[in-house]
Amino acid sequence: MVHTLQQEDLIQDADGSSKAKKFILWLFVVSSTIMFGGFTSYYIVFAASKGKGHGLVLPDVFIYSTLVLVLSSICLFFAAKAVRNQNVQTQKILLWFTLILGATFGYLQVDAWTALYQSGATLVNNNAAISVIYIVSGMHLLHIFGGLCIIINSLWGAYAKVSHPTAVYRIEIASIFWHFIDILWIYLYVFLLLNS
Amino acid sequence: MSTITLNDTHNNDHHDGHDHGHHKQSFITKYVFSQDHKMIAKQFLITGIVMAVIAMGLSILFRIQLAWPDKSFPFLETFLGKWAEGGRIKPDFYLALVTIHGTIMVFFVLTAGLSGTFSNLLIPLQLGVRDMASPFMNMLSYWFFFTACVIMMASFFIETGPASAGWTVYPPLSALPKAIPGSGLGMTLWLASMFIFVASQLMGGINYVSTVLNMRTKGMDLWKMPLTIWAFFLTAILGILSFPVLVAGVVLLIFDRSFGTSFYLSDIVMGTQVLPNQGGSPILWQHLFWFLGHPEVYIVIMPALGISSEVISVNSRKPIFGYHAMVYSLIGITILSFIVWGHHMFVTGMNPLLGGVFMITTLIIAVPSAVKTFNYLATLWRGNIRFTPAMLCAIGMVSFFISGGLTGIFLGNASLDINLHDTYFVVAHFHLVMGSAAIFGMLAGVYHWYPKMFGRMMNAKLGYLHFWVTFICAYLVFFPLHFLGLDGVPRRYYAFTEFEFMQKWVTVNIFVTWSAIVAALAQVAFLFNFFYSIFFGKKATQNPWEANTLEWTTPVEHIHGNWPGEIPTVYRWPYDYSKPGAEEDYIPQTVPYSQTMSSNMPHDFEGNAESERIQREWDAKNNPDKADVHFH
Numbered sequence: 075m076v077h078t079l080q081q082e083d084l085i086q087d088a089d090g091s092s093k094a095k096k097f098i099l100w101l102f103v104v105s106s107t108i109m110f111g112g113f114t115s116y117y118i119v120f121a122a123s124k125g126k127g128h129g130l131v132l133p134d135v136f137i138y139s140t141l142v143l144v145l146s147s148i149c150l151f152f153a154a155k156a157v158r159n160q161n162v163q164t165q166k167i168l169l170w171f172t173l174i175l176g177a178t179f180g181y182l183q184v185d186a187w188t189a190l191y192q193s194g195a196t197l198v199n200n201n202a203a204i205s206v207i208y209i210v211s212g213m214h215l216l217h218i219f220g221g222l223c224i225i226i227n228s229l230w231g232a233y234a235k236v237s238h239p240t241a242v243y244r245i246e247i248a249s250i251f252w253h254f255i256d257i258l259w260i261y262l263y264v265f266l267l268l269n270s
Numbered sequence: 271m272s273t274i275t276l277n278d279t280h281n282n283d284h285h286d287g288h289d290h291g292h293h294k295q296s297f298i299t300k301y302v303f304s305q306d307h308k309m310i311a312k313q314f315l316i317t318g319i320v321m322a323v324i325a326m327g328l329s330i331l332f333r334i335q336l337a338w339p340d341k342s343f344p345f346l347e348t349f350l351g352k353w354a355e356g357g358r359i360k361p362d363f364y365l366a367l368v369t370i371h372g373t374i375m376v377f378f379v380l381t382a383g384l385s386g387t388f389s390n391l392l393i394p395l396q397l398g399v400r401d402m403a404s405p406f407m408n409m410l411s412y413w414f415f416f417t418a419c420v421i422m423m424a425s426f427f428i429e430t431g432p433a434s435a436g437w438t439v440y441p442p443l444s445a446l447p448k449a450i451p452g453s454g455l456g457m458t459l460w461l462a463s464m465f466i467f468v469a470s471q472l473m474g475g476i477n478y479v480s481t482v483l484n485m486r487t488k489g490m491d492l493w494k495m496p497l498t499i500w501a502f503f504l505t506a507i508l509g510i511l512s513f514p515v516l517v518a519g520v521v522l523l524i525f526d527r528s529f530g531t532s533f534y535l536s537d538i539v540m541g542t543q544v545l546p547n548q549g550g551s552p553i554l555w556q557h558l559f560w561f562l563g564h565p566e567v568y569i570v571i572m573p574a575l576g577i578s579s580e581v582i583s584v585n586s587r588k589p590i591f592g593y594h595a596m597v598y599s600l601i602g603i604t605i606l607s608f609i610v611w612g613h614h615m616f617v618t619g620m621n622p623l624l625g626g627v628f629m630i631t632t633l634i635i636a637v638p639s640a641v642k643t644f645n646y647l648a649t650l651w652r653g654n655i656r657f658t659p660a661m662l663c664a665i666g667m668v669s670f671f672i673s674g675g676l677t678g679i680f681l682g683n684a685s686l687d688i689n690l691h692d693t694y695f696v697v698a699h700f701h702l703v704m705g706s707a708a709i710f711g712m713l714a715g716v717y718h719w720y721p722k723m724f725g726r727m728m729n730a731k732l733g734y735l736h737f738w739v740t741f742i743c744a745y746l747v748f749f750p751l752h753f754l755g756l757d758g759v760p761r762r763y764y765a766f767t768e769f770e771f772m773q774k775w776v777t778v779n780i781f782v783t784w785s786a787i788v789a790a791l792a793q794v795a796f797l798f799n800f801f802y803s804i805f806f807g808k809k810a811t812q813n814p815w816e817a818n819t820l821e822w823t824t825p826v827e828h829i830h831g832n833w834p835g836e837i838p839t840v841y842r843w844p845y846d847y848s849k850p851g852a853e854e855d856y857i858p859q860t861v862p863y864s865q866t867m868s869s870n871m872p873h874d875f876e877g878n879a880e881s882e883r884i885q886r887e888w889d890a891k892n893n894p895d896k897a898d899v900h901f902h
Contacts, residue, residue: 097483109517109518112518115557124549
């Protein structure tokens with residue numbers, strides 16, 4: 075009697091715990107948003123008190139990187155759909171695309187920094203608003219690295235033939251995080267465009 | 271049935287050492303890299319206590335300096351070497367002492383030591399959960415905290431000494447590595463330590479919130495949670511919403527320090543050298559810091575408030591007065607705490623209109639705080655009080671919360687604050703309301719849940735000695751400081767003999783220092799009691815305080831998973847003490863209403879018509895008087 079009860083308990087716990095773990099990720103998303111909120115509030119208060127923003131025309135590379143990131147998110151969306159339909163082959167291909175596009179985004183961001191640097195808008199700058207561009211895109215890039223690791227984890231699962239619920243769980247985690255950093259970047263980019 | 275049988279086995283097991291039948295664990299997985307929330311709670315507590323003792327030691331050192339600024343104490347040189355050449359503490363080291371004392375007490379003891387210990391221990395135990403949402407993250411949370419402690423302490427072993435810019439590390443002192451000795455490597459270590467600390471707190475806090483929202487046992491709806499859990503839950507939310515802002519601020523500070531950016535720096539001349547940094551503003555750091563810093567003081571006090579609610583209710587043998595009001599006032603404090611940070615910055619040249627807004631929001635916090643205070647007092651009123659050491663500490667907490675809170679009303683007024691800012695009045699205020707109050711809340715928790723943590727009781731007589739000496743001395747230490755502050759004596763000044771108007775306060779400082787030394791000695795009683803009782807204390811019974819909450823339904827001997835059989839179901843709120851008509855003066859949360867027909871009240875059924883009908887019929891048959899009173 076006791077034994078069966080325990081087993082039922084454990085199964086219940088496992089369900090509850092995967093829900094709770096997903097919730098953990100959402101809370102991380104909240105706290106990460108607030109950190110970027112901290113950076114952008116710095117920017118707003120700085121710009122308001124000095125009467126000037128970064129005053130730059132942002133390099134075009136940022137447009138391309140944004141497009142690439144949006145594209146990667148779309149790929150991931152269809153990859154998640156493939157996982158739910160248990161279509162492993164499509165899942166693999168789409169996840170590879172997501173991964174490559176994510177990495178490309180990283181490359182393009184560095185490219186954008188180079189363009190900024192060459193135009194004279196360096197990190198070490200007497201206009202802190204310009205330094206903020208580097209800080210927010212850099213901190214965002216750290217999130218991209220984290221996101222890539224989570225996508226690799228999901229991709230790895232596809233090759234290791236993990237069970238269907240595990241695969242769904244992994245792709246859900248990856249989706250929440252990757253779409254979040256996608257939206258986060260769009261927010262940051264639009265913020266920087268509007269507050270020049 | 272099964273629960274009882276298994277309990278007995280576990281009690282017998284104890285004599286053979288620490289082996290539990292079904293969980294063979296190595297020393298490493300059980301005591302070091304444990305993922306069991308109960309062990310992690312103990313790790314947090316003991317680390318917190320060690321850090322508290324260190325921070326208290328530091329405070330005694332600078333109190334010695336304040337009391338006898340011109341006297342030489344050769345033993346100081348023996349211990350501190352060149353930081354106390356000739357037996358006198360150097361000015362630089364004095365600043366390091368106050369900085370690290372504040373940092374350790376606020377973050378390491380009263381944030382990690384308090385929340386870390388009791389959230390970890392009680393959230394799963396009082397909610398009926400086997401373990402945290404992510405036990406692994408929980409373990410990481412502790413080890414990040416431990417690493418942060420080690421890094422912070424490491425700064426005492428470097429040439430230039432620890433950070434010295436005050437616990438708020440305002441730039442430019444913190445941003446220019448060459449400003450003072452403490453701005454060098456010590457400051458870098460401080461920032462690294464805090465970065466890791468924040469990571470630890472976020473991992474912990476996220477875990478607590480997720481566990482509370484997703485994993486409660488059957489029947490445990492939010493309004494049946496003990497007030498401890500409400501407090502820990504809201505504290506964790508505060509942490510999640512405010513600590514990331516500190517990270518943002520610290521990242522910018524690190525770039526200013528190490529890469530030459532100008533986020534916080536402008537127009538600085540060091541010696542004869544004009545620094546290239548232009549355009550930044552140190553005020554922006556203060557905004558980012560206090561956006562965390564103010565919620566942080568509620569992160570410190572709210573768990574203490576929650577613990578006191580529980581301890582006072584249990585030991586008054588009365589339901590907590592105004593349970594819903596207690597919860598709503600906690601929620602009110604949580605929300606308000608985000609819109610008051612400007613009251614730390616009234617003298618930064620803030621627009622008076624903005625200052626007025628911050629003043630109003632600050633003063634509004636007095637409302638939920640007063641609601642809580644009156645509810646504690648109303649709970650005590652005509653209670654059947656048991657003066658356990660935990661109860662004394664909880665009452666002490668209420669006392670400090672009142673006496674320290676009142677001066678908050680002075681300081682919250684911008685016009686008064688301009689006068690009192692950065693004086694000893696502020697020091698007196700926060701040491702009472704958040705220092706002493708939170709410490710006493712923590713001590714109440716330790717005395718109360720010690721049997722749950724270690725399966726043994728602490729010695730009550732030593733507990734009384736510890737409480738009374740600490741309580742009296744805490745007032746003797748902090749109360750006189752108000753008068754220094756009213757006289758305009760600034761905080762953080764090194765030598766009172768250097769200024770004519772401060773000299774008359776040296777005698778008061780001598781008195782305060784002696785009080786502090788006595789208070790510190792009293793902690794020996796606690797430390798001895800704590801560590802001795804782990805091994806040799808009286809064995810605890812399963813429910814030594816006759817409390818209602820779920821943690822007392824678990825076996826005395828810990829098992830991973832907390833309950834040997836099924837997790838108990840919850841039927842009622844946690845505060846059914848001295849319920850009229852009940853056989854005993856407490857009814858645990860696991861007792862269904864069907865077993866307490868003689869004491870059920872109409873509101874117990876929350877409008878469930880069927881239950882009310884059954885009760886009415888029972889009352890009509892067994893207890894006609896009551897039926898008349900409650901069910902017309």
